[in-house]
Amino acid sequence: MPYDEDLANRVRELLGREPGLAEKRMFGGLAMMVNGNMAVVVRGAGGLMVRVDPAESERLEAEPGAQATEMRGWPMRGWITVDPSACAGDADLARWVDRGVRFAGTLPAK
Template sequence: MAYDTELAERVRDLMPAGATEMKMFGGLAFMVNGNMACAVGLDDLLVRTGKSAYEAAIAAGAEPTIMGARTMSGYVNVAADLVRGDALADWVGRGVTTAESLPPKPPK
């Protein structure tokens, strides 16, 4: 499993207390209340936006998330150059807000 460990550390620092980590999507996912908020890949950040904030994220420079032949509604990929500096906090915040808006999942 390959992911950008430096980016993962920066994301980890921005996650709320109680957030957990799980290996998925070939990277490292960050979970809030059992719901994925974002995931770090090799050269990008996957952010859960939900359907209502998807278009705004695309307008802010994110790309649609495509897995296989399917575009994943409510998820975007953010290139590494868009998460430099303080911009990362905005993208992680979008994912955390979406994850917190969902019903909590029981721990496994």
């Protein structure tokens, strides 16, 4: 299933001219990368995958529409899957995108 182009465009608008920003198609979605590190992925299955500080994962998973990310049954530490309904509003989307970009910005450039 292709990713949601409208959602991808909304994420692009939020990112604007973020330094070191790049896009890459992967996992059936579109990854937004900061200095070579994935920050936010617009998922082919809908919604987002957001990179977060693993120490904050449990707290963020408690938010409505958020859950731990799993790939092929394996948990991915430091990633949150956000349901489409939880990022439909502009403020909610901006909050999730900001979290991913902020955390990716703390990682060494690749």
